[in-house]
Amino acid sequence: MKMAKKCSVFILCAAVSLSLAACGPKESSSAKSSSKGSELVVWEDKEKSIGIKDAVAAFEKEHDVKVKVVEKPYAKQIEDLRMDGPAGTGPDVLTMPGDQIGTAVTEGLLKELHVKKDVQSLYTDASIQSQMVDQKLYGLPKAVETTVLFYNKDLITEKELPKTLEEWYDYSKKTADGSKFGFLALFDQIYYAESVMSGYGGYIFGKAKDGSYNPSDIGINNEGAVKGAALIQKFYKDGLFPAGIIGEQGINVLESLFTEGKAAAIISGPWNVEAFSKAGINYGITKLPKLENGKNMSSFIGVKSYNVSAFSKNAELAQELAVFLANEKNSKTRYEETKEVPAVKSLANDPAIMKSEAARAVTEQSRFSEPTPNIPEMNEIWTPADSALQTVATGKADPKQALDQAAETAKGQIKAKHSGK
Numbered sequence: 001m002k003m004a005k006k007c008s009v010f011i012l013c014a015a016v017s018l019s020l021a022a023c024g025p026k027e028s029s030s031a032k033s034s035s036k037g038s039e040l041v042v043w044e045d046k047e048k049s050i051g052i053k054d055a056v057a058a059f060e061k062e063h064d065v066k067v068k069v070v071e072k073p074y075a076k077q078i079e080d081l082r083m084d085g086p087a088g089t090g091p092d093v094l095t096m097p098g099d100q101i102g103t104a105v106t107e108g109l110l111k112e113l114h115v116k117k118d119v120q121s122l123y124t125d126a127s128i129q130s131q132m133v134d135q136k137l138y139g140l141p142k143a144v145e146t147t148v149l150f151y152n153k154d155l156i157t158e159k160e161l162p163k164t165l166e167e168w169y170d171y172s173k174k175t176a177d178g179s180k181f182g183f184l185a186l187f188d189q190i191y192y193a194e195s196v197m198s199g200y201g202g203y204i205f206g207k208a209k210d211g212s213y214n215p216s217d218i219g220i221n222n223e224g225a226v227k228g229a230a231l232i233q234k235f236y237k238d239g240l241f242p243a244g245i246i247g248e249q250g251i252n253v254l255e256s257l258f259t260e261g262k263a264a265a266i267i268s269g270p271w272n273v274e275a276f277s278k279a280g281i282n283y284g285i286t287k288l289p290k291l292e293n294g295k296n297m298s299s300f301i302g303v304k305s306y307n308v309s310a311f312s313k314n315a316e317l318a319q320e321l322a323v324f325l326a327n328e329k330n331s332k333t334r335y336e337e338t339k340e341v342p343a344v345k346s347l348a349n350d351p352a353i354m355k356s357e358a359a360r361a362v363t364e365q366s367r368f369s370e371p372t373p374n375i376p377e378m379n380e381i382w383t384p385a386d387s388a389l390q391t392v393a394t395g396k397a398d399p400k401q402a403l404d405q406a407a408e409t410a411k412g413q414i415k416a417k418h419s420g421k
Helices: 029-035 049-063 074-087 098-106 125-129 165-175 190-200 223-237 250-259 270-278 315-325 328-338 357-366 376-380 382-393 399-418
Strands: 039-044 066-071 093-097 140-145 148-152 181-184 203-207 213-219 263-268 283-286 300-308
Touching (some): 125 140, 165 263, 181 250, 213 399
16 A cells, blocks of 8 residues: 555664663663553554564563554554544554654644654664654654565566666557556656656755755746656657556556556555565566666655654653664564564665565665655645646646646645644
8 A cells, every 4th residue: 555645654774683771761760660550552553563562562571561552554543643632542652654744743743752862863864854843853763665666577577677767668669559568657646756757856845954844945847847747748648558547546557457467567665565466476676767867766755653642641651662662673573574664774784674675675765765745735735736747647738837737726725724834
């Protein structure tokens, strides 16, 4: 599945084990005694609690507390917290997509974390940045994901893989016949199209000197973005993409064509590894191709994190649990059980992780990628940008016209909904 629409289900690197005593902030004996008999509630992702089973047991024993783990779809946990938090039935620790952080902080749903720099430095820069709002930390990364290239080894070998998107265009021109296709991608969605547009200089939001996003600087319609959209349009205009992969059902059509052996390669994510394996496809996975200007296609890094609820009555202990669950040792264990790529830098080259082709591809692609913007204003980008790209894909508008309209709409919505911050 895709990490929240534009959010996500794998995560970057990991690391060498530390002893339990070295993994989190030191706590005084009085703090330990005050936590005795407490109960913490953790909301974990569906079918992922197996990844923290041992860590939870160790934390319970160390702190003499009870930890209750409840599985909920991670992309919807913030929605549930809005109701359950004030009612006193919510979690102490939850998990969520990094691009929801800004909205959650604005709504007062998350507790700021106060952890030492040496703890923060465990994680990749992009993943820890996804948890920052106004230079304050609100979560610790536990997994990362990016889009990658899946290819059917029965249709094209690794040595035959085109190196650039333009070469994939040429390959598709030779192989696409209306029922079978070469390369496919959901380029009518900004989540995927940004990979091309940003490679030519487009961007969602500009950044201030301190690295924070500037929502008044929107780059989805600048010269580079328009050039990228024009390249995207060629794939549709020349019949290299079927009409069925435009719109809401596009993802189902794209995945079906790949699992039926009718597409040589597609852009997707690690969330499809299990599904494609069950379909019996002899597939390979690699990073996204380069562009003709020599730059690698980018992608959004989706970050899954552990966060502390603002409604927690044991916020200090909850923070300790979040730090413990996301440390090097427990991140590696979690990967072994869930196959979600950890965000710990030192695990990037860990043999247990790098033996996975999917993990290697995500790790390599992450070098060319940036976090999905986590500010609330990002909510005003998705719909107008997608609508514009769909008119580009169907030939109803030229790229500049469509993207100018999208930027104007987004700016209007940002002004209307967020100017009072």
